[in-house]
Amino acid sequence: MKAKQKFTLDIWGLITLGIIGVYLLFLLYPMAHLMKQSVYDPQTGQFSMENFIKFFSKSYYLNTLLNSFKVSLSATFLSILIGTPLAYLFSAYKIRGKSMLNILIIIASMSAPFIGAYSWILLLGRSGVITVFFRKLGIVLPDIYGFSGIVLVMSLQLFPLVFLYVRGALANIDNSLLEAANNLGCSGLKCFFKVVIPLIMPTLLAAGLLVFMRAFADFGTPMLIGEGYRTFPVVLYTEFVNEVKGNDGFAAAIAIIAIIITTFVFLVQKYISNKHSFEISALHPMVEKEPKKAQKFLIHLYAYLVVSIAILPQVYVTYTSFKNTSGKIFVPGYSLRSYETAFSKLGASIQNTIIIPLLALIIVVLLAVLIAYLAVRRRNALTNTVDILSMVPYIVPGTVLGIALLSSFNRRPLLLSGTMLIMVIALVIRRLPYTIRSSVAILLQIPLSIEEAAISLGASKMKTFFQVTVPMMAAGIISGAILSWITMISELSTAVILYTGRTKTLTVAVFTEVLRGNYGVAAALSSILTVLTVISLLVFNKINAGREISL
Amino acid sequence: MSKILIRHAVKKYGDHTVIPDLNLEIKDGELFTLLGPSGCGKTTLLRMIAGFNSIEGGDIYFNDIRINDLDPSKRNIGMVFQNYAIFPHMSVYDNVAFGLKNRKMEPKKIQELTEQYLELMQIAEYASRMPNQLSGGQQQRIALARALVISPDVLLMDEPLSNLDAKLRLEMRSVIRHTQKEVGITTVYVTHDQEEAMAISDTIAVMKEGVIQQVGTAKEIYQRPKNLFVASFIGRTNILPAKVEENALLFPSGYRVELGSGQQMENQEVQCSIRPEEFVISKQGDEGIHGVVREYSYLGPNTHYAVETVDGVTVEIIEESSMEDELKPGQKVLLQVKKERINIFDRTGRRNLVRSEAHEG
Ligand SMILES: Nc1ncnc2c1ncn2[C@@H]1O[C@H](COP(=O)(O)OP(=O)(O)OP(=O)(O)O)[C@@H](O)[C@H]1O
Numbered sequence A: 001m002k003a004k005q006k007f008t009l010d011i012w013g014l015i016t017l018g019i020i021g022v023y024l025l026f027l028l029y030p031m032a033h034l035m036k037q038s039v040y041d042p043q044t045g046q047f048s049m050e051n052f053i054k055f056f057s058k059s060y061y062l063n064t065l066l067n068s069f070k071v072s073l074s075a076t077f078l079s080i081l082i083g084t085p086l087a088y089l090f091s092a093y094k095i096r097g098k099s100m101l102n103i104l105i106i107i108a109s110m111s112a113p114f115i116g117a118y119s120w121i122l123l124l125g126r127s128g129v130i131t132v133f134f135r136k137l138g139i140v141l142p143d144i145y146g147f148s149g150i151v152l153v154m155s156l157q158l159f160p161l162v163f164l165y166v167r168g169a170l171a172n173i174d175n176s177l178l179e180a181a182n183n184l185g186c187s188g189l190k191c192f193f194k195v196v197i198p199l200i201m202p203t204l205l206a207a208g209l210l211v212f213m214r215a216f217a218d219f220g221t222p223m224l225i226g227e228g229y230r231t232f233p234v235v236l237y238t239e240f241v242n243e244v245k246g247n248d249g250f251a252a253a254i255a256i257i258a259i260i261i262t263t264f265v266f267l268v269q270k271y272i273s274n275k276h277s278f279e280i281s282a283l284h285p286m287v288e289k290e291p292k293k294a295q296k297f298l299i300h301l302y303a304y305l306v307v308s309i310a311i312l313p314q315v316y317v318t319y320t321s322f323k324n325t326s327g328k329i330f331v332p333g334y335s336l337r338s339y340e341t342a343f344s345k346l347g348a349s350i351q352n353t354i355i356i357p358l359l360a361l362i363i364v365v366l367l368a369v370l371i372a373y374l375a376v377r378r379r380n381a382l383t384n385t386v387d388i389l390s391m392v393p394y395i396v397p398g399t400v401l402g403i404a405l406l407s408s409f410n411r412r413p414l415l416l417s418g419t420m421l422i423m424v425i426a427l428v429i430r431r432l433p434y435t436i437r438s439s440v441a442i443l444l445q446i447p448l449s450i451e452e453a454a455i456s457l458g459a460s461k462m463k464t465f466f467q468v469t470v471p472m473m474a475a476g477i478i479s480g481a482i483l484s485w486i487t488m489i490s491e492l493s494t495a496v497i498l499y500t501g502r503t504k505t506l507t508v509a510v511f512t513e514v515l516r517g518n519y520g521v522a523a524a525l526s527s528i529l530t531v532l533t534v535i536s537l538l539v540f541n542k543i544n545a546g547r548e549i550s551l
Numbered sequence B: 001m002s003k004i005l006i007r008h009a010v011k012k013y014g015d016h017t018v019i020p021d022l023n024l025e026i027k028d029g030e031l032f033t034l035l036g037p038s039g040c041g042k043t044t045l046l047r048m049i050a051g052f053n054s055i056e057g058g059d060i061y062f063n064d065i066r067i068n069d070l071d072p073s074k075r076n077i078g079m080v081f082q083n084y085a086i087f088p089h090m091s092v093y094d095n096v097a098f099g100l101k102n103r104k105m106e107p108k109k110i111q112e113l114t115e116q117y118l119e120l121m122q123i124a125e126y127a128s129r130m131p132n133q134l135s136g137g138q139q140q141r142i143a144l145a146r147a148l149v150i151s152p153d154v155l156l157m158d159e160p161l162s163n164l165d166a167k168l169r170l171e172m173r174s175v176i177r178h179t180q181k182e183v184g185i186t187t188v189y190v191t192h193d194q195e196e197a198m199a200i201s202d203t204i205a206v207m208k209e210g211v212i213q214q215v216g217t218a219k220e221i222y223q224r225p226k227n228l229f230v231a232s233f234i235g236r237t238n239i240l241p242a243k244v245e246e247n248a249l250l251f252p253s254g255y256r257v258e259l260g261s262g263q264q265m266e267n268q269e270v271q272c273s274i275r276p277e278e279f280v281i282s283k284q285g286d287e288g289i290h291g292v293v294r295e296y297s298y299l300g301p302n303t304h305y306a307v308e309t310v311d312g313v314t315v316e317i318i319e320e321s322s323m324e325d326e327l328k329p330g331q332k333v334l335l336q337v338k339k340e341r342i343n344i345f346d347r348t349g350r351r352n353l354v355r356s357e358a359h360e361g
């Protein structure tokens, strides 16, 4: 541990203050505003707990929270259950077509979750192709709407996160540990549970938290496939968006309650993982074995089945994008008509999907590198504050942040609602924690003495930073940026609150078109999004040649 | 060129004082080595001079200029780090030219100087390579060229050789020594390897727990260590208890050595530091400490013996190898000491009682 330094008002001190200012304005102020709204009665202008009382006295609202909790926990467990064995098999055995499967898993995880929901409705819904097919055979499939559908979609969407995390952790397990275990008579499944699982426990906990937070905040999936089963982001959204019956104060109260819950989960996770934390690093990573005959079949079956199911929604949506439509239904025959409509009506949203995330990306990278530098190289009370502040968005669900920003910046002099800027800000705030974490990891790899060498050679602090530190971080920063970019272009829950006609993004467009029943156009737009994602991933692989993806 | 003056320097990490009160004078153009066991504060002191560590008290001067509050980038210091700290994203040439570019020199001059120092360190042929294509020794040469090319007032080196293998260490040692003399730059060199320190330095400062124990040439420190710590840290030595009586040294076994008129010591209990080569072994006679040879090893020019004395202490002895047979284990011997060379410390080991010029002043 490096000792804390005193705060000095040099150039880095100024940057620290600047960043704190940004956080104050765009994170703390909106949050405070939200809090005020939740306990403020606009009629009497007085403090009132009425919103909270309303929430907790009506079982309808309370249930939405419980529902959210249930689906998120179930999705978290299922994701770990699917993702962990898959990752282990990938690390321990030779599997045919592994690199292709790897890419497919990543693509599956990178799509907007509600597109999965929408696609599963097309497949397994009341008039879905699979449902209809089985109904003709006289078999009635279980209902996909509600709890089970939400959990299915979320798990399939989120298990790749667990997969990637665990793959990373397994790469750090030294093979000799497994050999030692084998030597001591522990092998196969027993070894997996007794040795491997405990070793990757910290990673599982971290992945679990990430999956839970994403599931808890997912708005699109329950909105589309939940029907009567309402979760908190849906209620929040409807309360907020509904101009007539909606109640901003009440929405704010729900938002506050949601944050309290995510904070609680976050702290519990921190507490548990502190007890489980240890460092591992491998000199000799695991070697992939050639599985035996029967094993080989089962392993391939599992790997291909899971990946196929995960990628199926996107494949099917892309397929339907080429089908002819008539009104709301698909009709026989194929054409590019959906694409024509998409481009003529919603071409601007494609532009927005490039411009908004690109602007956000530039700001995120710049801020993340600066903050990471402050956190690693200039530890003092103030930079610690920045470090903590930057983690806050991690526990604020996207919908909540959207509402907070919108209700805080809808008046002069801070009139930002409806602008592209507010969408950029939202993306920046939401993505920063992840980019900061990865930048910190990169920076910790660079010895301090290299910077000191530059300074002793007469370079100023800024010059050292830009000519020595940043170039050395560059490769890591760029690959991190591409991943950020991919998550940004498929972001829905904040954008759906903040967008206007002029700032509609692709994901929002897909969402609204699905709601309107324009399935063809929605499919076309979603395919365009997939193509963008795949291209970005290919660029990532090109730059990163061999390095693993981490989120 | 600069001399460095350190007055009452204090360094604290939080409440933990690492350097309580340190005074040093480093002469212009000399190679000055800080030598001491791990954790004694060598790096800390070096980084205070460089400006990377804050100074909690006292003053540091380059010539007559107090540099306490001068930014590290303004101190005109060349630094060579243990891990070389070569910029991995710049070619060898750009690494060396980096400092010159910061000094806003005209391009022609930059090129000229860079090439001159690449030449001096014999790495001109690698100028366009990236550092990761070079060996450890070559990287260390870049580091040295990069530090020297800016004509710094002071050159600071923190264990520059510890990442190299034994053979390269010897080679780079002489490269550093040679270059330092050729350029004539005041150099502070940190190491915990006493042999390296003796081979390379004009002056050595032995440090322990943040306190300078002794400053002197290698010879002074080896032959007349100021205290028991220095005696045992530099080179090998045997510590034997004894008494001073009437200006003679009396060992427990009864062996008596007259100190002579050059020395005046009061009667007291003392500790003697007798280096392996300061014993004389004889097979017969009656003068000396009785003992039995336990082990011997023949190392060419010298032969090493381990002898157990009648007092139960085992001492290490080095003799020049002779044509006669070595003493075999079990052989009874008598040990005498070369009284002009041994050092006698007070009972606490803090003070050398032997009068010598090295301690005057
Ligand atoms: N940043 C720091 N914070 C707190 N204590 C420190 C720090 N740096 C060094 N110390 C302490 O100061 C003392 C001196 O450390 P220093 O690194 O100067 O030793 P050194 O003589 O260079 O040792 P070595 O030969 O192992 O490099 C040690 O006790 C160390 O634990």
Ligand SMILES: [Mg+2]
Binding pocket: B042, B043, B044, B158
């Ligand atoms: Mg050191």
